Amino acid sequence: MSVSLHDIAKAANVSPSTVSRALNDHPRIGTQTKAHIKSLAKEMGYIPSAVAQSLITNKTWTIGMVITTVADPVVADFVDGVDEVAQTAGYSLFLSNSRNDPQREVAVVETFQSRRVDAIIVVASRIGSTYSSKLDQLKVPIVLIENQKHGDFYHSIFIENTIGAKAAVDHLIELGHRRIGFIGAVDRPKSNDERLLGYKMALQQANIPVEPELISLPDSNDDFERGQRGLAEMVAAQATAVFCYNDRTAIGLIKGCEQQGILIPQHLSVVGFDDIQIASYLRPALTTVRQPRVQMGRLAMQMILGLLDGQAVQNQTLSCELVVRQTTARK
Amino acid sequence: MSVSLHDIAKAANVSPSTVSRALNDHPRIGTQTKAHIKSLAKEMGYIPSAVAQSLITNKTWTIGMVITTVADPVVADFVDGVDEVAQTAGYSLFLSNSRNDPQREVAVVETFQSRRVDAIIVVASRIGSTYSSKLDQLKVPIVLIENQKHGDFYHSIFIENTIGAKAAVDHLIELGHRRIGFIGAVDRPKSNDERLLGYKMALQQANIPVEPELISLPDSNDDFERGQRGLAEMVAAQATAVFCYNDRTAIGLIKGCEQQGILIPQHLSVVGFDDIQIASYLRPALTTVRQPRVQMGRLAMQMILGLLDGQAVQNQTLSCELVVRQTTARK
C-alpha cells in the first residue's frame, strides 16, 4: 500500500515516534533530524493516514451534511456556504441526499454516526422528535437548517418566513390587490405554515377576509409542477395576485399563465420566495423575498465550530427582504 | 465515548471476537448467542466504527468528489447522479469545492488521499498532466467528468461537445442566419474549444466564412456576466443569431438584449448548451443542446465501481441532443 511511518523510520534509521514527532513539529526534536525526516517523507511521497489518526485522537475532522437534493438551488447555496467555512477550518464534508424521504434521512445519519463524523448538519428535515431518542445519546453536535418539524430541536437556523411572507403580501395589498392567492408546499410543512401565516396576517391587517379557495396546496413534490397545478385554482377563485411558497413554484405558475394567455403582471401579479439566482434573469424579472442562503450555510458551519469548541450557541433566525421586480403591478 | 465491541462483550460475558462474529453473521457461531448478542448490541446502541474497520480492511467505502461549485446547476446534477449510485453501492461521498482554482483542487485531492478515499471523481479539472506525477503513484482510481485539459488522462466521461455545438449552429443556418456569433468561456478551455470547433465546422460546411469579430470570449468567470458582456460584440458585428457556450451565458445575453430593446427571437436568435432545468421555463423558452447530466454522474460512479472491481473500463463519450424551443426563429 502507501508508505507508512515505519517505512520512513526504517529509511531514516530512527524510530517511528521520532518520525511522528518530526512531521508534527513536536518541540523536542533535533533540528537536523527533523529536516532530514521531512525531506525524506516528501521524497517518499508519504501522506499520513487520517483514518489511523482519527482512531487514536477520536476526531475525524469530518462533517456530515444531509440534504434533500442538491438540484434545488436553495440547498446548493446552503452547501456552498457550509463547504466554504468547513474547508477553511480543515473539515471535510460528507454529503448525502435524502430525497426528502425521512427513512433515508435516518439511514444517512446512521451512516454518519458509524463514520464518526464530528458533527451533522441537516437541511429541511422532517424527522423532528425521532431525533431526540436517536441522537441525544450521541455526543455529536447537530444543527438543522430550515427544520420542517414544529418544535425546536437541537440547534437550528431559521429564516423569518412569516415576516418575509407578510412583506410580500403587504406589497400586493399596497398595489391594490384584494383577491390574493397562496400556492403552498405540502412537503415542507413548517416553512409552508409560517409563510401561510404571514399571508394571513397581512390580509387580516388589511381587513381582507381569508378565503379557503384562494389557498392552494397542490399534491406534488415538484416545485414547478405545483405552480402549474395551482394556477387552475387561482383562476377559479378569481385571484388578481398570487404569493407562491418559493421561486420555483412561481416560475411554474408563470409558465402556466403563459400557456393560457394570462399576462404577468397585467392580469396577474406574482411573488416568489428565495430569490434564487435566476429570479433576476427571468422576463419579467421575478418579485420575491430574498433569503441569505449562502450566509445561512456559513452560519450553520460556524455554529458547529462553536459547538465543537464547547461554546454555548444560540439558535439563529435570519431576516429576509422583499425584492420588487417586474412580476407585480398595480391592480 | 460510544459503546465498543468490548463493552458489549463484557455485557454478554463473551469475548470480543465472538461479538464481532455474531454481528458480521460469521458462519461458525451459535444461533442463540448470535441472537442474544445482536439484540444486546441494538439495545446498547452499538454502532460499529467505520474508521476502525477501515484501518484494518484498508477500505473506507468513501469517494472523494471535487467540483467547481455546486451552485452551478450542471455540476449539481453531476453530484446528484454520483450520489445516487454511490449511496446504493454503500459508499459515502466527500464533496469539496475548488472554485475552479487549480491550486485548491490539488489541495483537496491531497486531503482525499490522506483520508484514504477508495476513489476520486473530478469535475471540470484544469489540472491535466500535473496529475500524472501526483496520482500515478497512488492506487486510487480517478475519473474525470468534462476534463478541461487537452489530452486524455485517466478515465474520463465526455460529452459530444463538437457534435452538439454543430447541431446548434446547423439549426441556426437552416433558419437562414448567416451572421452567427459565438460567446465562449475562457475558464473551461477544452469544452469551449470543442464547442467552438463545432461552430466553425457548421459554418464551413455551409460555406459561411468564420469571422473573428463574431467570436467573443469575455474575460469573466461568471456565466451570466459573460453573456451580458458578449452582447456588445455581437451587436457590433451585426450578428442575427448567437450560439452561447452554455445556458447561463445565453440567459445573461438575453437579459442584456431586453435592456437594450432587442427582441428575442425576432431581432436575435439565441441557442444555449446544457438544457438546465430552468431553460424550459424561461419566456421565451430557451433553445439549447441537452446534456444528460445526471446520467453522466451515474456513469462516473459506475465506472468507479467497475474500476474498484478490477474491471477494464472504457472512457465514455455521451451524446447530446438539440432541443428547439422559442429563442430561435427564421431570419
Place this chain on the structure above:
DNA sequence: CTGTTAGCGCCTTCAC
C-alpha cells in the same frame, strides 16, 4: 532529544 511501550476499535488467523 530519542526509543520503547501501549493502545485507539476492530478483524482475523490461530488454537482450543
Place this chain on the structure above:
DNA sequence: GTGAAGGCGCTAACAG
C-alpha cells in the same frame, strides 16, 4: 462454537 493474540497506522505517555 468460542477465546486469545496480533496487528492495521498512528500518537502519547513513559523511560532513558
